Amino acid sequence: MRKIAGYLTKNMGEKDQKIAQSTHENGYIKPRKTFWRNSKQLLIMARKELEGVNANSAEVLASISL
Known part of the structure; x- marks a missing residue:
């Protein structure tokens, strides 16, 4: 076993297991899949919020024009 970025990993078939990670802005490491899923959810929520603001503005x- 070896330690990569705080995680213990096993060798799989004599090849090192690759772990894709991104550093979160708070300083802790999150798996990349979770990072992108959370980013996508944030963008969807922001778009819905903007659509609501635009509808209210319209x-x-x-x-006013009436």
């Missing part, structure tokens, strides 16, 4: 503008 309603306000429509009521």
Whole structure:
């Protein structure tokens, strides 16, 4: 076994196991899959929020022009 970025890994078939990781802004290491899944969820939530703001703005503008 060897230690990579705080994780113990086993050799798989005499080849080193590769672990894809990204460093999170808080300083701890997260698996890349989780990092991108969380980023995608954040973008989806932000887009929904913007769509809601844009819809509300359109309603306000429509009521003002009447």
